[in-house]
Amino acid sequence: MNAVQADQLGKTYGKTGRALEEVSFSVEKGEIFGFIGGNGAGKTTAIKILVGLVNPSHGSALIFEHPAGTREAKEKIGYLPEVSNYPDWIPSGRLLDFYASLSHSSPPGKEWISSLFSLVGLSGKEKIPLRQFSKGMMQRFGLAQSLVGDAPLLLLDEPTSGLDPQAQREMKDLLLSLREKGKTLFFSSHQLSHVEEICDRIGILKDGRLVACASVTSLLDQEGPFEITASPGTEALAGIAPVAPQARVAVMDGKVLVPQEQLIPALEFLRAKGVHIQGVEKKRPSLEDVFLNMVRKGPGANEKGDRP
Numbered sequence: 001m002n003a004v005q006a007d008q009l010g011k012t013y014g015k016t017g018r019a020l021e022e023v024s025f026s027v028e029k030g031e032i033f034g035f036i037g038g039n040g041a042g043k044t045t046a047i048k049i050l051v052g053l054v055n056p057s058h059g060s061a062l063i064f065e066h067p068a069g070t071r072e073a074k075e076k077i078g079y080l081p082e083v084s085n086y087p088d089w090i091p092s093g094r095l096l097d098f099y100a101s102l103s104h105s106s107p108p109g110k111e112w113i114s115s116l117f118s119l120v121g122l123s124g125k126e127k128i129p130l131r132q133f134s135k136g137m138m139q140r141f142g143l144a145q146s147l148v149g150d151a152p153l154l155l156l157d158e159p160t161s162g163l164d165p166q167a168q169r170e171m172k173d174l175l176l177s178l179r180e181k182g183k184t185l186f187f188s189s190h191q192l193s194h195v196e197e198i199c200d201r202i203g204i205l206k207d208g209r210l211v212a213c214a215s216v217t218s219l220l221d222q223e224g225p226f227e228i229t230a231s232p233g234t235e236a237l238a239g240i241a242p243v244a245p246q247a248r249v250a251v252m253d254g255k256v257l258v259p260q261e262q263l264i265p266a267l268e269f270l271r272a273k274g275v276h277i278q279g280v281e282k283k284r285p286s287l288e289d290v291f292l293n294m295v296r297k298g299p300g301a302n303e304k305g306d307r308p
């Protein structure tokens, strides 16, 4: 059974504000699915549809086989919104206890609240109201709030936003530990290195359309930048932009990294300049390379056999 099944989701705000178009994907139970895309690509809109906060203009979504927005679907979801405005004068422990009382039929007890505070790295902060929290502490509280109902599916809209590098790493480890506990995680992020490290599969949105949806391995497999080592190449390498505009040049090392489709023109250019090419090596791309490439190129590359 899939944790999420989105079919042909579309959303138009007002008459013309098209935020999502024909977005279909599935999230398997127990996996971490990363949703990436530039600002305004439609990530938050899609998440809000899954939560049941926004009605789709087209298509439908199922949460553990229940239509998104129904009580049965909502019971399966823990949600971290992109922007939150919690009551900030109440001691944070009491506030979490309040959220717990909304989702548990009987009070879950102090131990549950302290275990969540400890899980998100806020041990001992239960008496402090949120107005005294830093942004990073707020983000941790938000995650605790999403966990309070012990739901099997977590929909997290930018959980690492506003965190310092150390806290981002801790959040990453925390998300991995939640998968170990059997949760399914669906989160949006602009932190591509973390998405690459922890996600099983990734969806890439561009202007409201899903331009890729595949496992991290297959995404990183298909788009290889090539590293050309050249000598003596300083001037030629520095002037390669007209034929390989996305090239990244390391002039000091006599190396240039070019995307696959610019390899041939780049080699021809360097040869025409009389540069001796010492080697061409396919590099493993980072998710950032793949993302930038796809966002420039547009739709394409769905993993074989993977339902988009």
Ligand SMILES: Nc1ncnc2c1ncn2[C@@H]1O[C@H](COP(=O)(O)OP(=O)(O)OP(=O)(O)O)[C@@H](O)[C@H]1O
Pocket (backbone or CB within 6 Å): 013, 014, 017, 018, 019, 037, 038, 039, 040, 041, 042, 043, 044, 045, 046, 082
């Ligand atoms: N309530 C709304 N009314 C009108 N347009 C909206 C509304 N919410 C979002 N939009 C528009 O829908 C598009 C997608 O927005 P969305 O917030 O889903 O993007 P996002 O991918 O989450 O971006 P970001 O990375 O900046 O959070 C944008 O063009 C945005 O202006």
Ligand SMILES: [Mg+2]
Pocket (backbone or CB within 6 Å): 043, 044, 045, 082, 157
């Ligand atoms: Mg957003």
